[in-house]
Amino acid sequence: MYYLEANNIVKQYASHKALDDVTVHVPENCIYGLLGPNGAGKTTLIRIINHITGPDSGEVFINGRLSVPSDVDNIGYLPEERGLYKKMKVGEQLMYLARLKGLSRIDAQTRIRQWLQKFEITDWEKKKVEELSKGMQQKIQFIATVIHRPRLLIFDEPFSGFDPVNANLLKNEILELRKEGATIIFSTHNMSSVEEICDEITLINRSHAVLQGKIGEIRESHKKHLFKIAFTQGTPPADTDLYNVVDTIGETTAIVRKRDKSVTNNELISALMQQCELTMFEEILPSMNEIFIDTVGENNNPDMLS
Amino acid sequence: MSKIPLIIESEYKSRVQKKSFIIMTILSPILLVLICCIPIFIEVFNTPDMRNVTVVDQTGLYRNVFENTDEYTFTYLDTPASTEQMREDAEPYAYIVITGNLLDNPSDMAIYSHKQTTTGFEAHVRNCMEEYLREQKLASFDIPNLQEIIDESNIKLNITSIRFDEEGDTQTSADFATFVGMASTLIIYIFLFMYGGMVMTSVMQEKTNRIVEVMVSSVKPFDLMLGKIISVGLVGLTQIAIWVLLIFGLMVGVGAIVGIPLLTSESASIAQSLNTAGAMATTPAVNPEMAEIMQTLSGINFTQIIISLVLYFIGGYILYASLFAAIGSAVDNDSDTNQFMVPVTIIILFAFYVGIFSAENPDGGMAWWCSMIPFTSPIVMMVRIPFGVGLWEIILSLVILYGSAIGMTWVAGRIYRVGILMYGKKVSYKELFKWIKYKA
Structure with a gap:
């Protein structure tokens, strides 16, 4: 069961196509990564979902x-460019956004009380937003995003601007929200966090x-049949019909590639065993970062729309 | 459920609670009243020094010509005093030396002093002497009752102007109509700029703050814009109401303290007579001057003017505030606003000048057309109304104004919804038209 389905979305701006026949299916109660370089059309898709x-x-x-x-009213949206009314007090601000x-x-x-207590920031309630540091403002904005307990949450680069401690706090909050049944769309450039928390992804590049x-499936399908092996000293493996040695690291570690998938x-292990005393055998799966760069390509010129 | 009331409530509250608003609202009337009262204060607290003036009248003809005033006391000396003597004696403020018959020889009078005398002093001396000499001269003609003849020949005209009206002819005053028209025009002109500008700044702030993306994920951009326009309008009305009350209260208060009946007794009687203005043709007034003022006031249809003022203010405000909101959404920073602000400023200024000249010719072609064109009508029509404008003209002009205001809000909404999310781009007029045509 998909909680959100965007089917064949096309959005044309005056000079360029922001989205060209994009279909995204987000299963219920999953964390879904929306990836892509700047100007690929992620923000446009998010704005369409938000009826902006x-x-x-x-x-x-x-x-x-x-x-x-x-x-x-059932969506919580944390935009990439954060902003709050600077002159308003924290409590008033949260009240206004919640009532909207x-x-x-x-x-x-x-609920404002609960969240302020949870983050141990109850004494901020009467402070003006402009008196808070940037990281503090981010917390307030996070509360504003989730206060109405939306069933769909959209975070655009949620970790940018957070220190590691608070980023971790935020990550745990997001996982907590998923446990409570929310479906989460997560747009980011930070590929390590994608690997860490996303279940599924869509990579958008140049409006497609x-x-x-x-x-897991994506990493599996993008694997390059590379293996990291370790062996006892003095018996480095040589190329055979089954594999070739790509790289040797030190005296006991090497990277080999299967010639035929x-x-x-x-079979590969037994071939290796004939040449050396194996102490480790591990398949190297490509990281999301590598897949991203491979798919998007180096020569991608970013567009103006952010 | 519409979220507009929530937006209005929050925007209104945060604006009214601002320190700058409270200070502006309270200080402005106080400043205004103070400025009005400065001359009175100066008069009350500035008691001048008594100055002695010695008149050295060698002819003996002009004793007691100079009247003593609060400032100057004249003493007369028959014996001629030499210049050295006068130089020695520094006590008198000035010496007036008369050496011959002034009727024959007008330059036989001189003023000596140690310090430069004031123009006021010279004028007083001149007036007293000239008046005396004129009487002397007239008397020398030896014509009986000459003074009375001259007095009678000074005729002061008192022109009554009466306007033919459906409810009966009313006595009017061109000056007063001009004054009322100008005042209403000025109010509308100032407030269109002030509160329109406030809407624009607020839209720009939301855009540069980036709060706007969060907002439009909760409410429709059009609702947000409309809520903002309405709340700023309400803030404006609040401010005007407070100003009117404060100014009136302060005038009465200051008047009572200083002991000058600025408004106290008169305003009470004016207010009283205004209530019965319609029925009042021959009011037994305290004095004839007062009666005349009353009659003029009753000639102006205040109900019509106040209702029109409110209607034109609201219509004009919605029209211009939408325009300002659209401009605010289309630009990124203050310096970019110029290319859009200049045309708007020219239109408003143009309307203001047409308004001023319409007071001279309220039924001229220019005045008529400009009181129909929505961008100028709030300003120009308010000048014309005190001179008498047909009801159908006012209704037609209001229909056009409100129609265009609604149209402008729609257009502004289309620009706004694209503009607020558009960053880092200098927008051209061509682009604005494209935005209007974009699909929602």
Whole structure:
């Protein structure tokens, strides 16, 4: 069951196509990565889901039915460019944003208290936003994003601007929200965090969805049949019909590549065993970072739209 | 449920609670009243020194010509004093030396002093002497009752102007109509700029703060814009109301303290007579001057003017505030606003000048057309109304104004929704038109 389906979305701006026939299916209660270089069209897709702009063609379904503007009350959106009303007090600000999402004054008040207590920042309530540091403001903005307990959360680069301690705190909060049943879309450039928390991804490049699927499957399908092996000293393996040695690291470690992918790993191991005393055998799966760079290519000129 | 009331509430509250708003609202009327009262204060607290003036009248003809005033006391000396003597004696403020018959020889009078005398002093001396000499001269003609004849020949005209009206002819005053028209125009002109500018700054702040993306993920951009325009409008009305109350209160208060009936007694009677203005043709007023003022006031249709003022203010405000909101959304920083602000400023200034000249010719072609064109009508029509404008003209002009205001809000909404999310781009007019045509 998909919580969010965006089907064949096309969005044309005056000078360029921001999205060209992009389809994204986000399963319920999963953390979904939306990846891509700057200007690929991620933000446009997010804005279409949020009803900030409309698609030229294509449809968005939420929970199985066509999305309507009032659905935004069930979405929490943390934009990449953070902003708050600088002159407003923290409490007022959260109250305003919460009520705009349809919460009653009383509900909003209790939840603001809860969140401020959770982050141990209750004494900020009466402070003006401009008095807070950037990291503090980010926390406030995070609270504003989740305060109405939305079923769909969209985070655009949530970790940028956080120190490692707070980034970890935030990561745990996001995982907690998923446990409570929320579906989370996660747009980022930070590939290590994608590997860490995303279940599925879509990679958008130049207005097209170029890569989609579960993280494990993608890494599996992009593997280059490289293996890291270690062996006892003095018996370095030489190239055979089954594999060639790509690199030797020190005196006991080497990287070998299978010549033919139909060769099973066991066959490879026995071939290696004939040459040396194996102490370790490990397949090297490509990191999301490598896959990203390979797919997007080096010569991608970023666009103006951020 | 519409979220506009929430936006209005929050925007209104945060604006009214701002320190700058509170200070502006309270200080401006105080400053205004102070400026008005400065001359009164000066008069009250500035008690001048008594100055002695010695008149050395060698002819003996002009004793007691100079009247003593609060400032100057004149003493007369028949014996001629030499210049050295006068130089020695520094006590008198000045010496007036008369050496011959001034009727025959007008330059036989001189003023000596140690310090430069004031023009006021010279004028007083001149007036007293000239008046005396004129009487002397007239008397020398030896015509009986000459003074009365001259007095009678000084005729002061008192022109009554009466306007034909449906409810009966009313006495009016061209000066007063001009004053009322100008005042209303000025109010509308200032407030269009002030509060329109406030909307623009606020939109720009939201855009540069980047809060706007969070906002439009909760509310429709159009709702956000409309909420902002309405809340700033309400802030404006609040400010005007406070100003009116404060100015009135301060005037009465200061008047009472200083002991000058600025408004106290008169305003009470004016207010009283205004209530019965319609029925008042021959009010037994305290004095004839007062009666005349009353009659003029009753000739102006205040109900019509106040209702029109409010209607034109609201219509004009919505029209211009939408325009300002669109401009604010299209630009990134203050310096980029110029290319859009210049045309708007020219239109408003143009309207203001047409308004001023319409007071001379309220039914001229220029005035008529400009009171129909929505961008100028709030300013120009307010000048024309005190001179009497047909009801159908006002209604037509209001319909056009409100129609365009709604149209402008729609257009501004289309520009706004694209503009607020567009960064780092200098926008041209061509682009704005494209935005209007974009699909939502």
